[in-house]
Amino acid sequence: MRSGLLSTTLLILLFAGLVASIPAAGDAAAGGGRMEDEDGGLKISSAPSPTEVSRGETVTWNVTVHNPASKSMKDVFLMVTFDAEVEPVAASIAPAPSSASLFRFEEVGAQSFATLSLVVRVPRPERSFVMSRSITGEGFVSVSEEYSTKKEPYEIRCEVAAWGEGIDGPVRNSSVVAVLGEEGAVVRVQETGSGNYSSCEEVRVDEGMRSIEISRDVYAEHRPFALDLLGYGSGNRTSLWSEMIDLRNYIVGDFSRFGRGNATFLDGWYYAKLDRNGTIISSGEGFGGVRQAEMIGP
Numbered sequence: 001m002r003s004g005l006l007s008t009t010l011l012i013l014l015f016a017g018l019v020a021s022i023p024a025a026g027d028a029a030a031g032g033g034r035m036e037d038e039d040g041g042l043k044i045s046s047a048p049s050p051t052e053v054s055r056g057e058t059v060t061w062n063v064t065v066h067n068p069a070s071k072s073m074k075d076v077f078l079m080v081t082f083d084a085e086v087e088p089v090a091a092s093i094a095p096a097p098s099s100a101s102l103f104r105f106e107e108v109g110a111q112s113f114a115t116l117s118l119v120v121r122v123p124r125p126e127r128s129f130v131m132s133r134s135i136t137g138e139g140f141v142s143v144s145e146e147y148s149t150k151k152e153p154y155e156i157r158c159e160v161a162a163w164g165e166g167i168d169g170p171v172r173n174s175s176v177v178a179v180l181g182e183e184g185a186v187v188r189v190q191e192t193g194s195g196n197y198s199s200c201e202e203v204r205v206d207e208g209m210r211s212i213e214i215s216r217d218v219y220a221e222h223r224p225f226a227l228d229l230l231g232y233g234s235g236n237r238t239s240l241w242s243e244m245i246d247l248r249n250y251i252v253g254d255f256s257r258f259g260r261g262n263a264t265f266l267d268g269w270y271y272a273k274l275d276r277n278g279t280i281i282s283s284g285e286g287f288g289g290v291r292q293a294e295m296i297g298p
Contacts, residue, residue: 041167042067042076042108046160046175054180055151056124058089061175063116065162067108076105076164078116084156086120108164122156122179126208134200139225140239141197149184149210150250183250184210185274191266193241195223210251211275218243220266241266247279254279 043066048059063080067073080101088100093116096102105114135143156177163170184207191199197220204213224236242261249255256279260266270283 041069042073042162042164042171044078044160044162044171044173046158046173048158048175048177050177052178052180053122055122055182058119058121059086059156059177061116061118061120061158063118063160065105065108065114065116067110067112067114070110072107072109072112073164073166074107076108076114076162078103078105078114079161079170080116080118081159082120082156083159084154085123086156087123089119089121091119092117122177126206128204128206128208130202130204132200132202134198136198138196140194140237141192141220143189143191143197143199145189146186147203147205147212147214148186149205149207149212150186151182151184153181154179182210185212185251186246186248187212187214187272187274188246188248189216189244190246191218191220191241191243192239193220193222193263193266194225194237194239195221195241209275211273213273215269215271217269218266222264240264245270245272247272247274247281249274249279251276252278256281258283 045064045066047062049062050059053059061080063078065076065078067076080103091103093103093105096104103116108114156179157174158177159172159174161170161172191197197218199216199218201214201216205211220241222238222241224238227235227237240261241263242259243263243266244257244259246257247255251274254274258270258281268283268285270281272282273280
C-alpha cells in the first residue's frame with residue numbers, strides 16, 4: 001500500500017499533431033534500464049540512482065537516447081512520466097515550454113548519444129491533526145477505529161519514450177525505484193454491545209514525529225434491543241459489552257492491549273501515547289478500578 005499518497009503522473013503534453021502520432025505503448029523494459037531498438041532506429045535506456053530511497057530523498061534518472069544510424073536525426077523528442085507523485089528538482093536540459101516532462105534534442109548525430117539527467121524528490125508528507133468527537137447510541141452499538149503513522153513501502157516507475165524524424169513509432173523503456181517503508185505507531189479501538197452507549201475522544205496524530213496520542217472516556221449499560229425481522233415480526237436481542245484497545249509501537253517494539261469482554265457495563269477512561277521514546281499507558285474505571293495492560297507480540 002502507498003500510506004495514503006495519491007498516485008500522480010508528471011504529465012507531458014505534446015503539440016496536438018505529435019500526440020496523435022504516438023502509437024500505443026509496447027512492452028516496457030523493467031528494472032535497470034535495458035536498451036530497446038525498433039526497426040533499427042533509436043535506442044533508449046533509463047537508469048535511476050540510487051535504486052532504493054526513503055521518503056524525502058532524491059533520485060537521479062539518467063536517460064540516454066542512442067542513434068545507431070549512419071546519418072543524424074533531427075527533432076528528437078523525449079517523454080518522461082512517473083506512476084507516482086514526485087517533486088521535480090533539476091534537469092540537465094530545459095523542458096519544452098508546453099510541458100515540464102517533454103524534452104527536445106535539436107539533433108542526435110550519427111552513431112551518437114543524447115543524454116538527460118533528471119533529479120526528482122520522493123515526497124514526504126508529514127500530516128498532523130487533532131480530532132475531538134463524541135458518540136452516543138442506543139440499541140446494538142459497534143465502534144471500530146484505527147489510527148496509524150506507519151508508512152508502507154512502494155515503488156515508483158519511470159516510463160521514457162523517444163521518437164524523431166523517420167521513426168514509425170516511439171521506442172520505450174522503464175525503470176523502477178523502491179521507496180522504503182517506515183515504522184510507526186498503530187492504535188486500534190473496538191467496542192460492541194447492546195444498550196446505552198456514550199464516549200468522548202481526543203486524538204493527536206503527528207506523522208512527522210510518527211506519534212499518536214489518544215484519550216478516551218467510555219460509558220455503556222447493557223440492555224436488550226428490539227430487532228425488526230423484516231416482515232416476520234420483531235424480537236428482543238441482547239449482546240454483552242466488549243472492548244479492546246490494541247497499541248502497537250513499531251518504532252521501539254512495544255506491543256500491548258487491554259480491555260474487557262462479556263461485561264454488563266463499561267465505565268472507564270484511558271490515555272495512551274506512542275512515539276519514538278516508547279509507549280505510555282494509563283487507565284481507570286469509574287468505580288476506581290484500574291485496567292491492566294497485556295503485553296503482546298507484534
